[in-house]
Amino acid sequence: MAPIEPPPPLSGKKRRIGVMTSGGDAPGMNGAVRAVVRMSIAQNCEAYAIYEGYEGLVQGGDMIREMGWEDVRGFLSEGGTLIGTARCKAFMERPGRLNAAKNMIIKGIDALIICGGDGSLTGADKFRGEWPGLLEELVEKKELTAEQVEPFKHLNIVGLVGSIDNDLSMTDATIGCYSSLGRICESVDCIDATALSHQRAFVIEVMGRHCGWLALMAGVSTGADYVFLPENPPSENWEAEMCSIIKRHRDLGKRKTIVIVAEGAHDRNLRKISPLHVKTLLTDTLRLDTRITTLGHVQRGGTACAYDRMLATLQGAEAVKAVLEATPDTPSPVICMVENKIERRPLLQAVKQTHEVAEAIAAKDFDRAMGLRDAEFAEYWQAYNITTATDQPQLRLPEEKRLRVGIIHIGAPAGGMNAATRAAVAYCLARGHTPVALHNGFPGLIRHHDDKPLGAVREVSWLDAEGWASKGGSEIGTNRGLPSEDMATVAMCFEKYKIQALFAVGGFEAFTSISELRKARDQYESLKIPMVILPATVSNNVPGTEYSIGSDTCLNALIQYCDACRQSASSSRRRVFVIETQGGASGYIATLAGLSIGAFAVYTPEDGINIKMLDRDIDHLREHFSKDKGQNRAGKIILRNEKASKTYTTEIIASMIREEARGRFESRVGVPGHFQQGTTPSPMDRVRAARFGVKSLQHIENFIGKSKDEIADDPMSASVIGIKGAKVLFSSMKYVEENETDWKDRRPKDEFWMGLKDVVDTLSGRPKALPTPSTPKK
Numbered sequence: 063m064a065p066i067e068p069p070p071p072l073s074g075k076k077r078r079i080g081v082m083t084s085g086g087d088a089p090g091m092n093g094a095v096r097a098v099v100r101m102s103i104a105q106n107c108e109a110y111a112i113y114e115g116y117e118g119l120v121q122g123g124d125m126i127r128e129m130g131w132e133d134v135r136g137f138l139s140e141g142g143t144l145i146g147t148a149r150c151k152a153f154m155e156r157p158g159r160l161n162a163a164k165n166m167i168i169k170g171i172d173a174l175i176i177c178g179g180d181g182s183l184t185g186a187d188k189f190r191g192e193w194p195g196l197l198e199e200l201v202e203k204k205e206l207t208a209e210q211v212e213p214f215k216h217l218n219i220v221g222l223v224g225s226i227d228n229d230l231s232m233t234d235a236t237i238g239c240y241s242s243l244g245r246i247c248e249s250v251d252c253i254d255a256t257a258l259s260h261q262r263a264f265v266i267e268v269m270g271r272h273c274g275w276l277a278l279m280a281g282v283s284t285g286a287d288y289v290f291l292p293e294n295p296p297s298e299n300w301e302a303e304m305c306s307i308i309k310r311h312r313d314l315g316k317r318k319t320i321v322i323v324a325e326g327a328h329d330r331n332l333r334k335i336s337p338l339h340v341k342t343l344l345t346d347t348l349r350l351d352t353r354i355t356t357l358g359h360v361q362r363g364g365t366a367c368a369y370d371r372m373l374a375t376l377q378g379a380e381a382v383k384a385v386l387e388a389t390p391d392t393p394s395p396v397i398c399m400v401e402n403k404i405e406r407r408p409l410l411q412a413v414k415q416t417h418e419v420a421e422a423i424a425a426k427d428f429d430r431a432m433g434l435r436d437a438e439f440a441e442y443w444q445a446y447n448i449t450t451a452t453d454q455p456q457l458r459l460p461e462e463k464r465l466r467v468g469i470i471h472i473g474a475p476a477g478g479m480n481a482a483t484r485a486a487v488a489y490c491l492a493r494g495h496t497p498v499a500l501h502n503g504f505p506g507l508i509r510h511h512d513d514k515p516l517g518a519v520r521e522v523s524w525l526d527a528e529g530w531a532s533k534g535g536s537e538i539g540t541n542r543g544l545p546s547e548d549m550a551t552v553a554m555c556f557e558k559y560k561i562q563a564l565f566a567v568g569g570f571e572a573f574t575s576i577s578e579l580r581k582a583r584d585q586y587e588s589l590k591i592p593m594v595i596l597p598a599t600v601s602n603n604v605p606g607t608e609y610s611i612g613s614d615t616c617l618n619a620l621i622q623y624c625d626a627c628r629q630s631a632s633s634s635r636r637r638v639f640v641i642e643t644q645g646g647a648s649g650y651i652a653t654l655a656g657l658s659i660g661a662f663a664v665y666t667p668e669d670g671i672n673i674k675m676l677d678r679d680i681d682h683l684r685e686h687f688s689k690d691k692g693q694n695r696a697g698k699i700i701l702r703n704e705k706a707s708k709t710y711t712t713e714i715i716a717s718m719i720r721e722e723a724r725g726r727f728e729s730r731v732g733v734p735g736h737f738q739q740g741t742t743p744s745p746m747d748r749v750r751a752a753r754f755g756v757k758s759l760q761h762i763e764n765f766i767g768k769s770k771d772e773i774a775d776d777p778m779s780a781s782v783i784g785i786k787g788a789k790v791l792f793s794s795m796k797y798v799e800e801n802e803t804d805w806k807d808r809r810p811k812d813e814f815w816m817g818l819k820d821v822v823d824t825l826s827g828r829p830k831a832l833p834t835p836s837t838p839k840k
């Protein structure tokens with residue numbers, strides 16, 4: 063039967079892009095839909111939502127509807143998926159896909175962006191592969207004419223990975239996985255308190271039918287005693303092994319036990335490992351009072367964390383770009399994240415590699431299964447094992463290779479400082495090194511190193527640091543003071559307390575401190591030791607890395623604050639909140655928060671603020687509110703970094719808006735201040751802190767056996783660990799200090815995120831700035 067409705071013409075439009083969410087819902091999916099819709103419109107395309115996943119495509123009609131700019135307002139701060147999702151049986155079969163193809167053509171949709179998990183993208187890949195055959199069949203069966211299908215010969219399809227499971231190969235993170243991990247961590251942190259009180263054991267089941275990412279990361283970020291993953295089942299002898307590890311932890315004084323079991327966990331013979339089985343072992347063998355908690359769907363619920371909002375937004379925008387750049391020969395891409403870089407990878411290959419993991423598991427080839435997950439996964443597994451099992455004789459170094467490692471926190475507190483320290487301590491102990499905490503930064507060391515009975519230089523035991531994975535702030539105390547306050551005493555202390563390596567955790571002051579120590583090596587032999595700085599600051603302004611631990615915790619705190627303000631502003635109607643963010647002279651926090659909440663405008667120190675900018679933004683607000691008839695939930699947020707301008711303070715901007723609004727709308731000020739340091743660190747900060755902590759100590763070990771002069775002569779002996787693009791690497795401090803540092807403004811010379819400001823502006827519909835003398839052309 064020929065279609066009743068011919069494909070609508072796309073006069074003057076480049077493309078008609080369909081977007082859908084499919085499979086299990088995941089926090090952040092709404093952000094992806096918002097980005098696709100708004101970016102499509104901004105790029106002169108039409109955007110259509112396909113409701114209820116593939117079900118909408120198979121059924122067509124009203125389930126495929128055009129989306130306007132305002133239809134996605136507020137999407138960023140909503141959990142689940144507002145356009146619905148489904149697990150669609152019909153699409154699994156060819157007749158269902160035939161209907162789907164027909165509906166796409168009837169609706170004139172010539173590009174499809176699908177946000178879903180491994181199953182949804184497998185379906186997308188199948189659809190893409192069958193497309194020419196489906197069109198032929200539609201013509202053959204006279205459901206469509208040859209002319210009708212002609213413009214749709216090449217299926218333009220792009221995948222976005224949205225799933226809490228993080229189970230697609232070739233991407234480090236899927237939209238939703240960090241939000242889900244956040245829910246798990248919150249729950250385990252809560253359970254921790256009650257477990258500790260009763261000295262109980264808890265067996266916690268987390269989601270992940272075929273993938274252990276959530277279980278592993280939950281283990282790393284909560285310091286669980288044992289984890290079970292489908293990719294890497296425990297040894298044949300796991301029951302005894304698990305009991306022995308847990309017994310040892312108890313013998314060392316631990317009052318609680320947490321075991322995390324992935325829903326898809328099994329042993330090496332693929333027999334399911336159930337929480338009940340684990341509980342029975344803990345009860346019968348170790349006599350522990352044990353409870354089971356199955357977290358279930360709370361893991362999928364709730365609003366998205368900052369990272370997922372950012373990921374969803376950037377990937378959604380990238381997907382539209384990929385649609386527009388596609389040629390008939392371009393393989394369909396899936397948008398991936400590799401460390402800190404958005405990349406397009408071939409959908410076909412990503413799906414194939416994902417299936418290979420399942421095949422390797424089914425064939426009991428677990429090494430291959432682990433190898434097929436991304437490199438990050440194996441590193442986290444290693445970090446987890448080294449920092450958890452206390453008795454691993456094979457890891458211990460011979461006596462002469464063991465070091466006394468000083469650990470110091472410098473600067474303001476940042477989420478993840480304790481987790482990094484815990485990992486470093488556990489690593490040191492596993493290898494036979496002695497971890498020595500230098501309390502309260504350099505001023506603590508200088509003034510209180512030999513206080514009696516408790517000086518600032520203290521060896522740390524496993525039990526001391528064991529509970530630090532989830533603790534916010536700094537357990538060993540942190541301070542902005544620099545070693546130059548009294549370099550001679552610092553050098554003397556290193557000599558006196560036999561500090562043979564230094565692991566520094568902190569922000570720009572930590573960076574400056576290591577720079578000072580490195581330069582003072584000419585004067586003091588005791589400073590000719592390997593030193594690593596792990597950047598940790600809410601401001602994310604440390605040169606040598608694109609990511610400092612603590613910045614993710616800060617963004618989460620900030621978006622929580624902004625969501626509350628937006629809710630208030632939207633409810634009161636016609637209200638603008640001007641919110642002042644931290645970040646020093648770096649606009650990172652303001653910009654990323656702006657991206658995550660859909661800010662109306664973001665003011666950064668890099669661009670400054672000028673009167674033309676304010677005039678234009680206020681005009682835009684006026685125009686926006688003049689169209690508002692009161693039914694719009696139109697709360698607006700402007701983010702202003704604390705150092706964006708000396709003249710245009712947060713208060714002044716809010717007053718200008720109030721004045722210029724002439725009663726049409728009003729403004730309020732919000733200053734979250736130190737709330738931005740957060741309480742408990744975010745899971746991303748915790749897991750990266752652990753991974754980078756272990757890597758830092760491994761880097762330090764490269765210098766074992768070298769003479770003092772050899773160490774001093776090696777530029778890598780004072781280095782900073784960081785993420786640069788798609789890589790995690792160490793950079794020599796000397797190089798970074800001399801080439802990558804803007805010392806005056808205390809930030810990297812080249813800030814990777816500057817390009818993101820355009821995305822914030824485009825997606826909020828902010829008018830483009832005309833170049834003025836103080837906004838130089840890029």
Ligand SMILES: Nc1ncnc2c1ncn2[C@@H]1O[C@H](COP(=O)(O)OP(=O)(O)OP(=O)(O)O)[C@@H](O)[C@H]1O
Binds near residue numbers: 085150153224226227
């Ligand atoms: N092999 C396949 N062929 C065709 N369609 C498929 C295939 N696998 C999955 N799909 C389609 O994708 C939908 C979602 O797949 P699935 O239920 O596996 O969820 P997912 O996308 O993997 O998400 P998650 O696992 O995160 O919940 C299925 O209901 C089906 O419509």
Ligand SMILES: O=P(O)(O)OC[C@H]1O[C@](O)(CO)[C@@H](O)[C@@H]1O
Binds near residue numbers: 085227325
């Ligand atoms: O209740 P549902 O929708 O079947 O989902 C459960 C499954 O979905 C997932 O959460 C992925 O979204 C799996 O980890 C889990 O097994």
Ligand SMILES: [Mg+2]
Binds near residue numbers: 085181225227229
């Ligand atoms: Mg899946």
